[in-house]
Amino acid sequence: MNKHLIDLSDNQTFANGFPHEFFTWLRENHPVYWHEPTNITPDGEGFWVMSLYDDINSIMMDAKTFSSDKAGNRTGGGTAIKDEASAGKVLNQTDDPLHRRLRELANKGFTVKTIGSLEDELRTRTKRLLNSIKVGEKFDFARRIAREIPTQAICIVLGVPEDDRIHLCELIDKGVEVNSGSVIAAEYLGKVRRYAQALIEKKRAQPGDDIFSKIVHAKFETDGSTLSDFELRSFFALLFPAGAETTTRSISGGMLAFLEHPEQWRRLRYERELIKPAVEEIVRWTTPSVYKRRTATRAVDFRDKTIRPGDKVTVWEMSANRDERVFESPFEFNIARSPNRHLGFGAGVHFCLGAALARLELNIVFDEILLSELNFKPAGTVEWMPNNRLVGVKTMPVRVASRN
Numbered sequence: 001m002n003k004h005l006i007d008l009s010d011n012q013t014f015a016n017g018f019p020h021e022f023f024t025w026l027r028e029n030h031p032v033y034w035h036e037p038t039n040i041t042p043d044g045e046g047f048w049v050m051s052l053y054d055d056i057n058s059i060m061m062d063a064k065t066f067s068s069d070k071a072g073n074r075t076g077g078g079t080a081i082k083d084e085a086s087a088g089k090v091l092n093q094t095d096d097p098l099h100r101r102l103r104e105l106a107n108k109g110f111t112v113k114t115i116g117s118l119e120d121e122l123r124t125r126t127k128r129l130l131n132s133i134k135v136g137e138k139f140d141f142a143r144r145i146a147r148e149i150p151t152q153a154i155c156i157v158l159g160v161p162e163d164d165r166i167h168l169c170e171l172i173d174k175g176v177e178v179n180s181g182s183v184i185a186a187e188y189l190g191k192v193r194r195y196a197q198a199l200i201e202k203k204r205a206q207p208g209d210d211i212f213s214k215i216v217h218a219k220f221e222t223d224g225s226t227l228s229d230f231e232l233r234s235f236f237a238l239l240f241p242a243g244a245e246t247t248t249r250s251i252s253g254g255m256l257a258f259l260e261h262p263e264q265w266r267r268l269r270y271e272r273e274l275i276k277p278a279v280e281e282i283v284r285w286t287t288p289s290v291y292k293r294r295t296a297t298r299a300v301d302f303r304d305k306t307i308r309p310g311d312k313v314t315v316w317e318m319s320a321n322r323d324e325r326v327f328e329s330p331f332e333f334n335i336a337r338s339p340n341r342h343l344g345f346g347a348g349v350h351f352c353l354g355a356a357l358a359r360l361e362l363n364i365v366f367d368e369i370l371l372s373e374l375n376f377k378p379a380g381t382v383e384w385m386p387n388n389r390l391v392g393v394k395t396m397p398v399r400v401a402s403r404n
């Protein structure tokens with residue numbers, strides 16, 4: 001690999017998984033690296049690439065200097081390499097005071113108690129799914145198991161009726177599959193938006209006991225107002241990529257890690273109390289939300305470089321989570337790792353809203369696989385998503401060797 005020519009804006013760079021070798025080299029040689037513009041970066045701009053844990057953590061903790069929304073008179077903060085049309089409007093792409101406003105009400109739905117109350121339903125669904133699998137059967141773990149539980153979890157959170165779920169997920173999948181920004185993608189997204197609007201109206205008139213109903217009806221303490229339709233629709237649309245795609249990739253990447261490190265699976269089988277640190281290690285290992293982008297609002301020095309106001313700064317949590325300066329043997333998958341201060345869920349004011357739910361889902365899925373005593377074996381080539389944003393396994397054929 002020519003380390004100097006790697007293009008991080010090109011999804012194909014991620015077609016075989018995360019380019020760890022390049023980032024190890026960056027951490028060692030160019031921790032504050034200027035990525036030249038490429039013909040793939042749509043705005044024709046270069047961007048900084050931050051790869052060290054400490055730098056990334058301090059950038060995420062300083063939302064004033066590193067804006068998720070916009071900087072100075074420049075629009076287009078967003079969290080992806082390319083400027084997002086939603087910058088400045090959606091929870092993860094706003095700064096205070098708007099961010100605080102949106103988050104205040106979202107937090108009212110995502111309490112520890114409410115998330116905990118989802119456990120029984122998610123466990124029952126996982127059990128049912130695993131019971132349907134037969135010894136000798138070969139199937140795609142990514143699609144049949146890893147995708148199913150997180151998608152169901154988001155639908156439960158949003159109070160999407162059971163009968164609508166398949167159709168809604170098809171629309172969302174198609175919107176993601178076709179080129180983003182294309183006319184067809186816009187058509188699918190339009191359909192999703194219309195669905196969301198109808199659901200919001202339904203929840204307004206007749207609240208259910210789902211989290212979304214709580215958020216629809218939640219009132220600001222200051223003036224008693226509620227979130228607008230636009231804010232609610234944006235939140236609805238955000239939860240599928242932010243909540244379902246990420247957790248799906250953690251589950252499939254976690255299973256892949258266990259297949260590649262069978263001694264860790266055996267250990268978990270005999271030391272079940274390790275499930276909690278195992279879940280943290282799976283999130284560190286897979287880091288499905290691999291990077292974020294911020295925009296500098298003022299000049300700031302990092303090591304021997306000066307970042308100028310308006311510069312785009314990308315922070316690569318996947319690299320932070322393999323930083324040799326912070327993690328002992330970072331390329332070892334170790335379910336008992338302690339301490340494990342990974343940045344898989346981010347840091348600071350944008351810290352993952354759904355972290356408790358993601359942890360619960362991962363806990364349930366791996367715990368139930370152990371309980372089911374299903375023994376998965378690799379049964380074909382693993383394919384990765386060619387995507388620089390949500391890196392992870394796309395297809396993972398497995399065979400059920402036995403029920404122990």
Ligand code: HEM
Nearest residue numbers: 091092242243246247250289344345346350352353354358
């Ligand atoms: C393993 C699974 C997950 C991972 C790795 C993950 C990762 C992250 C990260 C790194 C951020 C920070 C974004 C930033 O700094 O710009 C974030 C934010 C967020 N996550 Fe997650 N997430 C996961 C699961 C979920 C789930 C299950 C939900 C919802 C049910 C969720 C909803 C959100 C939302 C709404 C935000 C934006 C928060 C804000 O900007 O205030 N995530 N997530």
